[in-house]
Amino acid sequence: MADLRNNFVGIKSPNPFWLASAPPTDKAYNVERAFKAGWGGVVWKTLGEEGPPVVNVNGPRYGAIWGADRRLLGLNNIELITDRDLYTNLREMKQVKMNWPDRALIASIMVPCDENAWKAILPLVEETGADGIELNFGCPHGMSERGMGAAVGQVPEYIEMVVRWCKQYTRMPVITKLTPNITDIRKPARAAKSGGTDAVSLINTINSITSVNLDTFSPEPSIDGKGSHGGYCGPAVKPIALNMVAEIARDPETYGLPISGIGGITTWRDAAEFLVLGAGNVQVCTAAMTYGFKIVQEMITGLSSWMDAKGHRSLDDICGRAVPNVSDWQYLNLNYVAKARIDQDACIKCGRCHIACEDTSHQAITQYVDGIRHFEVMEDECVGCNLCVNVCPVQDCITMVGLEPGTLDERTGKVVDANYANWTTHPNNPMARQAAE
Amino acid sequence: MGTTETGIVSGRLSPAEYDRNFSDLHPSLDEHEALVASDRCYFCYDAPCMTACPTSIDIPLFIRQISTGNPIGSANTIFDQNILGGMCARVCPTETLCEQACVRNTAEHRPVEIGRLQRYATDIAMRDNVQFYERAEPTGKSIAVIGAGPAGLACAHRLAVKGHDVVIYDAREKAGGLNEYGIATYKTVDSFAQKEVDYVLSIGGIEIRNRQMLGRDFSLNDMLSKHDAVFLGLGLAGVNALRAEGETAAGVEDAVDFIAALRQSETKSDIPVGRRVVVLGGGMTAVDAAVQAKLLGAEEVTICYRRGKDNMNASEFEQDLAASKGVTIRHWLQPKRILTRDGKVAGIELDYTALEDGRLVTTGETGVITADHVLKAIGQTFEADDLGAIALQCGRIVVDAEGHTSLERVWAGGDCVLGGEDLTVSAVAMGRDAAESINRALAAATQPVVAVA
Ligand SMILES: Cc1cc2nc3c(=O)[nH]c(=O)nc-3n(C[C@H](O)[C@H](O)[C@H](O)COP(=O)(O)OP(=O)(O)OC[C@H]3O[C@@H](n4cnc5c(N)ncnc54)[C@H](O)[C@@H]3O)c2cc1C
Ligand SMILES: Cc1cc2nc3c(=O)[nH]c(=O)nc-3n(C[C@H](O)[C@H](O)[C@H](O)COP(=O)(O)O)c2cc1C
Ligand code: SF4
Ligand code: SF4
Ligand code: SF4
Numbered sequence: 001m002a003d004l005r006n007n008f009v010g011i012k013s014p015n016p017f018w019l020a021s022a023p024p025t026d027k028a029y030n031v032e033r034a035f036k037a038g039w040g041g042v043v044w045k046t047l048g049e050e051g052p053p054v055v056n057v058n059g060p061r062y063g064a065i066w067g068a069d070r071r072l073l074g075l076n077n078i079e080l081i082t083d084r085d086l087y088t089n090l091r092e093m094k095q096v097k098m099n100w101p102d103r104a105l106i107a108s109i110m111v112p113c114d115e116n117a118w119k120a121i122l123p124l125v126e127e128t129g130a131d132g133i134e135l136n137f138g139c140p141h142g143m144s145e146r147g148m149g150a151a152v153g154q155v156p157e158y159i160e161m162v163v164r165w166c167k168q169y170t171r172m173p174v175i176t177k178l179t180p181n182i183t184d185i186r187k188p189a190r191a192a193k194s195g196g197t198d199a200v201s202l203i204n205t206i207n208s209i210t211s212v213n214l215d216t217f218s219p220e221p222s223i224d225g226k227g228s229h230g231g232y233c234g235p236a237v238k239p240i241a242l243n244m245v246a247e248i249a250r251d252p253e254t255y256g257l258p259i260s261g262i263g264g265i266t267t268w269r270d271a272a273e274f275l276v277l278g279a280g281n282v283q284v285c286t287a288a289m290t291y292g293f294k295i296v297q298e299m300i301t302g303l304s305s306w307m308d309a310k311g312h313r314s315l316d317d318i319c320g321r322a323v324p325n326v327s328d329w330q331y332l333n334l335n336y337v338a339k340a341r342i343d344q345d346a347c348i349k350c351g352r353c354h355i356a357c358e359d360t361s362h363q364a365i366t367q368y369v370d371g372i373r374h375f376e377v378m379e380d381e382c383v384g385c386n387l388c389v390n391v392c393p394v395q396d397c398i399t400m401v402g403l404e405p406g407t408l409d410e411r412t413g414k415v416v417d418a419n420y421a422n423w424t425t426h427p428n429n430p431m432a433r434q435a436a437e
Numbered sequence: 438m439g440t441t442e443t444g445i446v447s448g449r450l451s452p453a454e455y456d457r458n459f460s461d462l463h464p465s466l467d468e469h470e471a472l473v474a475s476d477r478c479y480f481c482y483d484a485p486c487m488t489a490c491p492t493s494i495d496i497p498l499f500i501r502q503i504s505t506g507n508p509i510g511s512a513n514t515i516f517d518q519n520i521l522g523g524m525c526a527r528v529c530p531t532e533t534l535c536e537q538a539c540v541r542n543t544a545e546h547r548p549v550e551i552g553r554l555q556r557y558a559t560d561i562a563m564r565d566n567v568q569f570y571e572r573a574e575p576t577g578k579s580i581a582v583i584g585a586g587p588a589g590l591a592c593a594h595r596l597a598v599k600g601h602d603v604v605i606y607d608a609r610e611k612a613g614g615l616n617e618y619g620i621a622t623y624k625t626v627d628s629f630a631q632k633e634v635d636y637v638l639s640i641g642g643i644e645i646r647n648r649q650m651l652g653r654d655f656s657l658n659d660m661l662s663k664h665d666a667v668f669l670g671l672g673l674a675g676v677n678a679l680r681a682e683g684e685t686a687a688g689v690e691d692a693v694d695f696i697a698a699l700r701q702s703e704t705k706s707d708i709p710v711g712r713r714v715v716v717l718g719g720g721m722t723a724v725d726a727a728v729q730a731k732l733l734g735a736e737e738v739t740i741c742y743r744r745g746k747d748n749m750n751a752s753e754f755e756q757d758l759a760a761s762k763g764v765t766i767r768h769w770l771q772p773k774r775i776l777t778r779d780g781k782v783a784g785i786e787l788d789y790t791a792l793e794d795g796r797l798v799t800t801g802e803t804g805v806i807t808a809d810h811v812l813k814a815i816g817q818t819f820e821a822d823d824l825g826a827i828a829l830q831c832g833r834i835v836v837d838a839e840g841h842t843s844l845e846r847v848w849a850g851g852d853c854v855l856g857g858e859d860l861t862v863s864a865v866a867m868g869r870d871a872a873e874s875i876n877r878a879l880a881a882a883t884q885p886v887v888a889v890a
Contacts (some may be wrong), residue, residue, distance in 0.1 A: 269506065292480075294497075294498070301513065302507040305510040309509070394469070395469045395472075
């Protein structure tokens with residue numbers, strides 16, 4: 001059996017699955033249930049300053065998009081940080097940590113961008129026995145209007161400053177949670193690193209409006225006829241999150257900085273993808289909110305079955321394994337030639353590959369052959385784009401087959417070259433031409 | 438070929454027809470089909486399907502594991518609760534168990550295909566011979582399991598996991614009980630029953646002794662003196678008698694014997710069947726016998742049941758299956774007399790029946806059906822000797838909630854106990870639970886006595 005034990009910046013947990021700071025970690029009741037179900041750790045719902053807590057709307061907080069059959073694909077929320085009293089939270093955190101010493105318990109914190117505010121709350125959190133803190137620089141709605149959350153996360157200088165205060169005023173490991181609502185995710189990550197952060201976690205939710213009611217013309221969720229943008233999460237955001245994690249993992253300036261991967265993780269496979277792209281562990285919110293805490297059992301057993309099947313013994317064997325394979329476009333091998341192949345036995349003759357290629361791509365798939373409905377790739381037209389593979393409803397019916405070096409590419413009339421060659425040296429590249437001159 | 442020859446003859450069909458008729462009823466799902474089917478599961482909380490499964494398999498979890506491309510983990514989830522999950526996936530009347538409870542029925546009258554998904558996952562794990570269990574440290578205890586049917590096998594496996602040594606004694610040639618000798622051929626093709634026995638035994642620590650019959654070769658007391666505990670999974674070895682004139686005529690046969698012979702035949706072409714077959718009974722055995730008689734090439738097969746459709750033990754699905762194979766099901770008919778010619782069956786005379794104040798009565802009207810082969814499927818009975826003073830009720834062994842009998846160190850489960858459901862899956866559940874109870878009892882007995890100050 002694969003060893004799933006996780007050590008993330010010195011914080012130990014029996015598995016790499018943590019619950020992200022959100023409603024599932026709002027209070028002791030939920031967290032106790034989560035630990036019973038098998039979660040390795042939790043990031044407690046974000047704490048605010050001492051004093052009267054924030055208030056939430058009293059109407060709907062969520063919007064969603066669904067696939068056919070009402071499968072929840074994306075969730076949007078306008079919830080704020082905890083709306084419970086600071087001391088109630090701290091008391092509960094302390095008790096829960098005592099009850100579950102082998103699980104990770106992280107305090108998420110968001111207080112105003114003022115040194116004294118941070119200085120005041122850190123000792124209180126430390127006293128609970130929490131294993132670390134996460135700085136919430138991500139919340140994209142409500143809190144950002146008050147100069148916190150994403151309002152800090154979008155300004156690298158603020159990030160660096162707050163991280164530095166935290167490192168100064170606490171011995172606890174600091175995880176900086178980043179907002180994706182920014183053009184280049186490497187900037188805030190670098191700033192967090194300069195401030196001395198132990199790790200970054202990402203992504204928080206993405207600014208979004210999920211839908212508009214066409215009778216009332218109000219965005220959803222509608223509060224008395226009005227709506228506000230919310231934060232998008234769930235399966236739909238995974239590709240965005242994966243890219244951001246990979247960007248940080250391969251950036252020379254942040255290379256090696258521990259990353260807690262978040263965003264759309266729903267199955268063991270999603271989690272494994274984050275891990276191989278450089279995350280040291282993962283956090284989950286929407287999947288738990290959709291299916292309940294038991295979902296972690298699928299993640300644990302799935303990850304360990306896959307690791308067993310592949311002979312990976314511990315998380316160290318897999319973390320970051322895909323990072324070296326993430327490249328800039330300009331370094332991709334232009335001598336690699338692939339063509340689509342249709343398995344005629346599997347083909348159900350729906351015609352989707354043909355029309356996708358015919359109308360919108362390269363006119364490389366037949367519709368009739370000898371007067372009979374027949375879909376086949378014309379190798380002399382196929383550019384190997386992969387669109388047909390993605391629109392074909394039958395799994396593995398169309399596959400991309402790489403041409404062996406030495407064989408003829410019928411489209412270009414050239415023999416496939418075994419050597420690697422990329423854009424930087426391509427004759428059509430003006431920069432390459434200049435360099436050659 | 439004597440396709441329509443009168444009398445009980447074999448070889449009514451061509452080899453290809455036999456092959457086709459006795460092939461898999463529900464072939465395995467392929468990967469794509471399994472993904473589509475699993476995607477329909479809602480991952481319900483406190484899932485009704487799971488409650489409806491006698492072995493309480495975590496159905497939402499195993500289906501989700503299939504949908505995330507982890508069939509091996511899925512099989513692990515299934516086997517944790519039901520080590521014969523492969524057979525159950527093939528033979529469970531899911532339409533009255535898990536699939537009946539599926540919440541998808543409420544919305545769209547079509548449940549998640551739980552049984553077929555269960556088969557998909559367990560087939561992959563068994564094909565790849567993935568072993569999920571290791572034996573605990575040897576306990577030095579030895580347990581006799583009598584009967585190698587689903588109850589005995591499930592009990593033996595769980596005991597072996599706990600580190601006990603197990604000896605299974607079974608009267609028959611092969612292990613498996615009715616999995617090997619009873620279940621309809623088209624539900625368990627390709628010697629699956631024996632493959633499953635091998636898979637269960639691969640845990641180690643279980644020895645099987647065949648052709649060892651309680652009451653003939655040994656007594657319960659012999660077992661108790663040799664072993665620390667005994668589990669009885671004897672099934673139902675006897676059958677009810679018809680008690681009608683002509684019962685001993687050639688051509689009157691017990692349906693279970695007919696099926697057992699059929700199951701042991703490689704090609705089926707050597708199994709004789711009548712041209713016109715009448716099957717008496719209304720349960721699963723009656724349907725299985727009738728359908729298989731038809732598949733062997735009988736021209737006419739009629740099930741006669743003495744009560745109405747709603748009283749039939751065979752499920753709606755089984756009845757439809759019989760109808761689709763061309764079996765006629767007739768109700769409110771009770772056998773009166775077997776008609777014979779030259780000592781052989783020539784037909785059957787039946788009384789029409791009706792309910793009067795809740796009691797079954799004959800109406801006085803009678804009818805005759807021409808037949809050269811009569812199969813009796815009117816119920817099996819518990820039969821065993823040398824069980825000492827074990828408490829029986831209604832002819833079956835009385836057990837408590839854990840499967841313990843009235844005798845010390847003796848447990849029982851499966852068809853032979855009172856209050857069971859006479860299903861493979863229930864036998865597995867009882868065998869497994871009895872093993873847990875035996876394990877607790879043995880552990881308690883070896884616990885050092887702690888002096889209380
Ligand atoms: C024709 C038929 C079709 C069926 N179809 C289905 C179906 O489709 N689905 C379903 O769920 N259930 C079905 N059943 C019911 C199911 O097979 C039984 O409920 C199940 O096999 C019971 O398991 P068991 O272990 O209690 O007994 P059995 O399977 O009967 O096993 C008992 C074992 O004990 C051995 N034994 C008996 N007496 C002695 C003795 N004195 N000494 C030593 N060994 C002995 C026998 O040889 C046998 O191996 C069917 C039953 C029949 C008869
Ligand atoms: C209702 C809701 C409330 C959230 N509240 C917080 C919060 O208080 N602090 C925080 O850091 N992130 C918060 N998040 C963001 C999540 O922690 C997580 O980063 C995001 O949902 C992406 O992960 P997912 O796709 O698994 O849901 C919240 C998300 C949701 C859906
Ligand atoms: S999920 Fe619970 S709290 Fe929320 S609207 Fe429904 S019933 Fe109310
Ligand atoms: S999309 Fe796939 S199934 Fe449809 S015609 Fe093309 S190859 Fe065949
Ligand atoms: S009841 Fe149906 S939908 Fe719900 S968990 Fe069971 S199989 Fe899935």
